[in-house]
Structure formats: structure tokens, C-alpha cells
Amino acid sequence: MRTERKVVRRLVVLAAASAALFIGAMPAQADNGPHVSTATNEVKSGIKISDAGQGRCASCHRAHTAKSAYLLNAASEEDLCLSCHGGSGTGATTDVQNGVGYDSSATTYYPDGKTVLTVKRGTQVGALRGGGFEQAMLGTDSATKDTYLYTYADGRVAYRSKNQLIPPAAAPKGTTSSHFGGVGIMWGNGSLSGTVNVGLDMSTTTTGKLECSSCHDPHGNKQYRILKPVPSDSGFATVIPGNTQPGVFIKDTANKVYTTTNYWIAGDPAALADTGTTTTLGATSITDPTPKATTGTTTVSSFQANVAAWCTTCHTRYLAPRSSWKTNSGDAVFTYRHTGDNINGDAASNRNCIQCHVAHGSNAAMPNSAVENPGDTALSTDSRLLRVDDRGVCVMCHNV
Amino acid sequence: MTDIQTTATQEAGEDLLQELDDLGGPPATPPAVVEDPRGRRRRRIIAWLLVVALVLFGAVAAWYLLNRKPLSELPGLDVDKVPTYKTALYGVEKPLGVAVSLDGSLLYVTQSGTKPAAFILDRDGNSVGRLKPPAADKGYHVPVYVAVHPTSGDVYVGDRAAGKVYVYDRAGTYRSTFTPKDKKITFSPLGLGVSADGTVYVADASSAEPKNHRILVFAPDGSLVKTLGKGELNYPNAIVPGAQDAIYVTDSNNGRVVVFDSTGAMTTLLARGIGDGDLGLPRGMALDDQGRLFVVDTTDQQVRVFTTGAMPTDHPAYVGSFGDQGREDATFLFPNGVATDTRGRVYVADRENNRIQVWGY
Numbered sequence: 001m002r003t004e005r006k007v008v009r010r011l012v013v014l015a016a017a018s019a020a021l022f023i024g025a026m027p028a029q030a031d032n033g034p035h036v037s038t039a040t041n042e043v044k045s046g047i048k049i050s051d052a053g054q055g056r057c058a059s060c061h062r063a064h065t066a067k068s069a070y071l072l073n074a075a076s077e078e079d080l081c082l083s084c085h086g087g088s089g090t091g092a093t094t095d096v097q098n099g100v101g102y103d104s105s106a107t108t109y110y111p112d113g114k115t116v117l118t119v120k121r122g123t124q125v126g127a128l129r130g131g132g133f134e135q136a137m138l139g140t141d142s143a144t145k146d147t148y149l150y151t152y153a154d155g156r157v158a159y160r161s162k163n164q165l166i167p168p169a170a171a172p173k174g175t176t177s178s179h180f181g182g183v184g185i186m187w188g189n190g191s192l193s194g195t196v197n198v199g200l201d202m203s204t205t206t207t208g209k210l211e212c213s214s215c216h217d218p219h220g221n222k223q224y225r226i227l228k229p230v231p232s233d234s235g236f237a238t239v240i241p242g243n244t245q246p247g248v249f250i251k252d253t254a255n256k257v258y259t260t261t262n263y264w265i266a267g268d269p270a271a272l273a274d275t276g277t278t279t280t281l282g283a284t285s286i287t288d289p290t291p292k293a294t295t296g297t298t299t300v301s302s303f304q305a306n307v308a309a310w311c312t313t314c315h316t317r318y319l320a321p322r323s324s325w326k327t328n329s330g331d332a333v334f335t336y337r338h339t340g341d342n343i344n345g346d347a348a349s350n351r352n353c354i355q356c357h358v359a360h361g362s363n364a365a366m367p368n369s370a371v372e373n374p375g376d377t378a379l380s381t382d383s384r385l386l387r388v389d390d391r392g393v394c395v396m397c398h399n400v
Numbered sequence: 401m402t403d404i405q406t407t408a409t410q411e412a413g414e415d416l417l418q419e420l421d422d423l424g425g426p427p428a429t430p431p432a433v434v435e436d437p438r439g440r441r442r443r444r445i446i447a448w449l450l451v452v453a454l455v456l457f458g459a460v461a462a463w464y465l466l467n468r469k470p471l472s473e474l475p476g477l478d479v480d481k482v483p484t485y486k487t488a489l490y491g492v493e494k495p496l497g498v499a500v501s502l503d504g505s506l507l508y509v510t511q512s513g514t515k516p517a518a519f520i521l522d523r524d525g526n527s528v529g530r531l532k533p534p535a536a537d538k539g540y541h542v543p544v545y546v547a548v549h550p551t552s553g554d555v556y557v558g559d560r561a562a563g564k565v566y567v568y569d570r571a572g573t574y575r576s577t578f579t580p581k582d583k584k585i586t587f588s589p590l591g592l593g594v595s596a597d598g599t600v601y602v603a604d605a606s607s608a609e610p611k612n613h614r615i616l617v618f619a620p621d622g623s624l625v626k627t628l629g630k631g632e633l634n635y636p637n638a639i640v641p642g643a644q645d646a647i648y649v650t651d652s653n654n655g656r657v658v659v660f661d662s663t664g665a666m667t668t669l670l671a672r673g674i675g676d677g678d679l680g681l682p683r684g685m686a687l688d689d690q691g692r693l694f695v696v697d698t699t700d701q702q703v704r705v706f707t708t709g710a711m712p713t714d715h716p717a718y719v720g721s722f723g724d725q726g727r728e729d730a731t732f733l734f735p736n737g738v739a740t741d742t743r744g745r746v747y748v749a750d751r752e753n754n755r756i757q758v759w760g761y
Contacts, residue, residue, distance in 0.1 A: 056655070056672070058655065058672045058673055058674055058678065058679075058680050059653070059655055059672065059680050059681045059699055060680075060681075060699060062674060063674060064674075065674075067725055073680060073699050073700060073701075074699055074701070074725065074734070075725060079733065079734055079752055080699065083681070083698055083699065083734050083751075084653075086512075086513075087494070087512050087513045087514055087516065087542075088494050088496050088512035088513060088734075088736065088751055090496070090544060090560075090590050090605075090635060090637050090652065090683060090736075091635045091637075091652050091653050091681070092635070093605075093607075093608045097513070097514065098514060100540070100542075100561070102560060102561070102588055102605075102606070102608075125539075125540050125542075125561045134513075134514050135514050170538075170539060170540065171539065171540040172514070172540065174514075
């Protein structure tokens with residue numbers, strides 16, 4: 001009798017722990033990974049727990065024998081993520097270590113950012129739009145553009161750029177800058193200030209180190225990039241009008257193929273495409289994101305705008321409205337700034353962080369060294385996550 | 401015989417003669433030695449035992465010379481046991497897949513990370529060759545898993561990036577590219593399997609949509625025989641052909657091991673969970689000649705050992721696990737591939753420790 005009671009008690013504890021894990025891990029079927037599920041992350045009642053969990057939790061978590069915090073069954077969060085999404089990963093199509101995307105199925109193809117074709121790809125490999133942490137496949141030395149003659153209302157004419165193209169490289173190349181793993185400075189973090197301050201020293205923060213989960217939500221949020229509304233240690237606490245929670249919600253497609261043939265922003269099917277004359281959505285499957293990002297009183301809804309707002313939750317002072325190039329911000333370091341804020345209703349502007357930078361890492365070569373960071377005096381060959389060799393991103397738009 | 405014993409015997413004999421003298425009998429002579437029949441029988445038994453022992457020893461020696469296996473693997477002994485740690489072979493970065501040549505003298509190992517390649521190692525871990533794609537196939541190559549043909553010894557390497565399966569001879573000389581007869585069939589191979597009749601099994605994860613993941617079964621000439629598991633699998637990794645035309649598959653992201661019988665019917669054998677023998681993220685898998693199934697649990701940092709049943713659909717019995725998370729000997733950091741040879745050795749690709757661990761019985 002005592003034995004039976006003991007067994008029952010153990011079963012009850014086990015069931016309770018399992019249920020707790022299921023509930024804690026509530027995922028969404030963003031990209032069909034092992035950590036996501038369709039049954040949860042939606043407002044509905046009567047969710048059948050056994051359908052929702054399906055034992056997925058145990059691929060990453062242990063209830064009683066975990067190796068690290070958050071009940072992870074591995075000591076290194078980075079290694080755990082890379083065991084699927086790294087160069088050794090055999091459980092995902094995204095290899096963020098090498099900037100490679102695997103997909104040989106029918107793939108949507110955006111040759112110029114506006115033309116939508118569906119083709120059967122001849123190769124299994126594509127480049128990730130965000131580059132990679134150790135290698136990337138961006139054709140940073142092969143970027144091209146066209147020009148066209150533009151006539152202003154007052155009759156002036158000028159050449160403008162259009163059809164910018166960054167093709168993929170044939171194979172991954174070593175990165176010259178990467179957004180991962182370091183304990184450095186979160187550049188531009190903080191409010192505009194007359195006191196010299198380049199950003200937040202990450203070593204003073206609670207996490208101290210940028211990791212996968214600093215930006216991504218491993219349990220999914222029904223969006224392909226599964227970005228957190230508030231990146232870790234961003235210090236962001238603003239509740240955007242219309243939202244109930246602080247943060248910037250990046251809403252892109254639930255299922256999206258990263259591999260395209262153009263790594264300029266216009267080639268991103270989830271981004272607004274500026275062809276110089278018309279603005280179109282690169283893909284028809286993009287849902288208008290809500291809640292919407294905003295600055296001041298203006299609310300816009302494009303993916304690009306939200307991405308700009310999202311990046312600047314950490315790199316606060318890079319969020320520069322139009323005309324910042326001629327307007328003194330009052331900041332001792334970030335005094336005059338390139339427009340980095342497309343959140344002004346001007347959807348055709350297209351200027352935001354990912355126009356010029358990749359999120360993960362770039363293989364752009366910087367043979368002509370430049371000053372690395374604001375306030376630095378030493379030269380560096382660090383590519384600062386730029387998409388094109390040297391400072392070619394400037395020439396992608398500006399005719400100089 | 402010791403001096404004390406000799407002296408005691410002599411004294412006993414002298415006492416006996418003295419007694420005869422005392423009785424007035426004939427002059428004393430030593431008694432004739434009569435052989436004890438029990439002693440003879442004892443010696444015969446000993447001799448037979450020696451013969452039997454010699455025969456047994458000869459048989460064991462012959463068995464060992466033929467099989468080169470440890471004695472713990474002698475037929476009839478219990479197979480329900482986990483191997484013990486032997487050594488580790490270094491020199492390969494982030495090894496992913498591993499296979500053994502038929503004679504056990506060579507290892508075929510795929511290297512992942514930022515420098516993907518496939519190497520041939522000898523038993524001491526020395527690199528003795530490479531499995532290179534043909535020169536005409538330019539571009540990016542990511543070899544993942546390796547399989548060895550059970551009779552010819554040819555080596556099959558699945559290249560996920562190129563979407564091809566390359567075939568090499570035992571020494572690593574490129575022989576051919578295994579190509580489906582139907583040119584419309586493309587795949588992005590993860591796991592690979594080859595059976596003795598030349599049937600080739602390819603785990604295809606070419607789509608971001610797991611509903612399209614599948615096992616392609618090809619005849620030796622490249623004609624598609626059947627497609628298995630479509631809509632059921634999620635990043636299938638290892639494929640192991642078994643008895644009775646069954647194939648075992650690690651359905652990795654679904655956290656389970658499934659078996660397809662000869663009719664193509666799928667049965668789940670092992671599943672995800674936190675109990676003994678349950679799985680987390682199964683990747684590599686191997687079946688040894690004793691019927692033991694080794695399943696690498698990548699995120700549990702262990703290799704699980706099971707014994708298979710008489711029928712492929714019988715649920716394997718959990719024997720135990722070996723390894724643990726760490727960087728020391730006998731510990732793993734995200735192990736991936738596993739292979740067994742015919743000598744009771746188990747090779748595990750210990751990925752993040754950049755080594756191949758050798759375990760054995």
C-alpha cells in the first residue's frame with residue numbers, strides 16, 4: 001500500500017512538473033522548430049495540454065536535472081542554439097554561424113525587390129539576410145546599382161540610384177564584424193546628452209553578454225525572426241501608444257524563406273521596396289504589423305519602420321529623424337546623424353538600420369581603414385556590420 | 401615433498417620393519433607399491449579437463465582471431481551492457497558524422513563548423529586521406545553523415561549544401577555521384593543508409609517545411625523505390641538499415657526513433673521525455689552486430705543503449721546510457737554521430753570537444 005502511494009505521489013509530482021514546463025514553454029509555430037507549437041500562444045480556451053506540449057520541452061529543458069539556468073539541459077545557451085542553427089546544426093535550415101540558409105524547395109525570388117517569381121532553386125544553399133556570426137555569404141564586393149534622372153518640382157534634375165543589388169557570395173567568407181558573444185559597448189544606448197558617453201558598458205549589465213536570447217524568443221511568437229519586443233538590457237521601457245506592453249513588436253511572416261538573390265534591403269520580401277518611382281511591398285504575404293511602432297505622435301506600420309525602432313531600443317541615439325544630418329542633436333558624441341528613422345510616415349525613404357547593416361555578421365572587407373566608433377582615434381578594419389565593402393553602402397544611394 | 405614429510409615417512413617405514421622383527425618373521429623387505437585406482441581416475445579427469453580447456457582456449461583464440469572482439473562479447477554472454485571509455489582521437493574540428501570501414505581500421509569523419517570537410521582517420525586518429533567532392537562540383541560543400549556499404553566497403557557521403565551523395569572507395573578515391581534516375585528528384589541529404597543489396601536511403605530535409613521531410617529509398621541504379629515518412633518527420637537525421645528490411649530513423653526534431661518495416665509502415669519505438677531511456681534531441685544512431693541500438697542524444701549529452709527485439713517493431717529495451725556533459729575524458733559536448741565496428745567498439749563524434757571518442761566492450 002505504501003509503495004503504491006509512493007508511486008502515485010511520484011506520478012503526481014511528475015505530471016505537475018510536466019504541466020509546468022508545458023505552460024512555461026508556451027510556444028508558437030513560427031518556423032516549425034522543435035520549440036514551437038501551434039496550439040498555444042493564442043487566446044483561446046480549452047487547449048489540450050498533451051497536444052500543446054507533445055514533449056517538445058525535453059529537447060532543451062530538464063525539470064530536475066538541468067545543467068544551467070532556465071532549466072536548460074546544456075551549460076551553454078549558445079551551443080544549445082547552434083546545435084540546430086549552427087554550422088553543425090542538422091535540425092534547421094538556418095545556419096547563423098556561417099550565414100547559410102538551406103532550402104531547395106520552391107523559393108520565392110526577388111531579383112530586383114519588386115518582381116516576385118517562384119522558381120525551383122538549383123542549389124540547396126542561400127545566404128541569410130542577416131549574415132552570419134563567423135562567416136557570411138554576402139557578395140559585399142559585387143554590389144551594383146542603376147541610376148536614373150530625377151526631376152524635382154522646381155525643375156532641377158539630378159541622378160538618383162535605384163535597383164541596388166547585393167548578390168550572394170558563392171561560399172561563406174569570414175566575418176569582419178559580428179553582433180555576438182562579446183562583452184562590449186552597446187553603442188548609442190541612452191538618452192541624448194551633452195556629456196560624452198558612447199553607450200552602455202555591457203559588463204555592467206545583468207547579462208553582460210549578447211546571446212541568442214538577448215534578441216530572440218526561443219519559444220516563438222508566430223513570427224519568423226522570433227524577435228523579442230524588448231531586447232535584453234536595452235533599458236527600453238516605453239509603452240507605445242496602442243500597446244499594453246513596452247517594446248517594439250516585429251511582425252513579419254510566420255513562415256518566410258530567407259534565401260533571395262539580393263541582400264540589399266530592397267530585396268527583402270518583408271521590407272518596403274523603393275524603386276525610385278514606386279513603393280511596393282516586396283511580398284504579398286506580409287501582414288500589416290500591429291501593434292505598430294511609433295515615435296512621437298506618428299504611427300506607421302511597415303516592417304522596415306518597426307525594425308528601425310526595434311534596433312534602436314538598444315542603440316537609442318541612432319534613431320535619428322529626417323534632417324538630423326543638418327540638425328544638432330545636442331549630444332556630445334552623436335551630434336549630427338544620418339537618418340535612421342523611417343518612422344515618420346514617409347514610407348519611400350527606406351532609411352533605417354538594416355538598409356546598411358546586417359544583424360548577425362558581415363564579411364565586408366574594409367581595406368581602407370576607418371575610425372571604428374564614435375570618439376575613437378585608432379583606425380580599424382572592423383566592418384561594423386555593413387553590407388558592402390569599404391563604405392560602399394554610402395554609394396549605394398548617394399552618387400558621389 | 402618436504403624434508404619434514406620425508407623424514408616422517410622414513411620413520412614410519414622403520415617402525416613397521418621393527419614390528420616385523422619383533423614378531424620373529426622373515427627378514428624384512430620393503431612392501432611392493434600398489435597403484436591407487438582412484439589416483440589414476442583423478443589423473444584421467446585432470447587430463448580430460450586439460451584437453452577440454454585447451455579446446456576451449458583454442459576455440460576462444462580462434463574466435464578472437466576471427467572477430468577481434470573483447471572476450472566480454474563472447475557468444476552467449478549477456479549483451480545488455482553499456483560500453484566503457486577507451487580513448488579519444490583528436491584532429492577534427494566539430495565532427496558531425498562518423499563511420500567505420502568494414503575491417504575497422506579506418507574512420508570516415510565529417511567536419512562541420514566553418515571548415516566543412518570529410519576526412520579519413522586511422523585507428524590512432526591520424527588523418528590519412530580526405531573524401532573530396534569531384535573537382536567539377538565547385539561551390540560550397542557541407543558533408544554531414546557518412547555510410548559504408550556493408551559488403552563493398554564503399555563510402556557514401558551526404559553533402560547537404562551541394563544536395564548530392566558522393567561515393568568513394570575504401571581508400572577515399574572518388575568513384576561516382578549517386579544520382580536519382582528521375583532528374584526532377586532533388587534532395588538535401590542529412591542521414592544516409594546503404595544496405596547490402598545496394599539500396600540507398602536518403603533523409604531529405606531540403607525544405608524549411610518539415611511536412612516535406614522524407615526518407616527516399618533508391619535502388620542501386622538510382623530509381624526511386626519508395627518515399628517514406630512524408631508529413632511525419634521533422635529533420636530526420638540518422639538512417640540505419642536493420643534486419644527484415646526494416647530501417648530505423650532518428651526523427652530528430654520530433655525527439656523520437658521510428659522504424660519503417662518492409663511494407664513502409666512506421667512505428668514509433670522511442671520518444672522524447674525525461675524518464676530512463678527517453679530522448680531529448682536524438683541525432684546519430686548505430687546498430688551493432690549484437691543487436692544493440694546506440695542513439696546519440698545531442699542535448700542530453702549522452703548515448704543511449706538499447707537492445708532490439710526479434711521483430712523490428714518490438715520496442716527496444718533500455719540498457720543504459722554512457723557519457724555526461726563536460727570536457728574531460730568520457731564526457732561529451734553536443735555529441736552527434738555514432739558508429740560501431742565489428743570489434744565491439746563504439747565511436748562517438750564529440751562535436752564541441754573536437755574529438756572522436758572511442759568506447760568499447
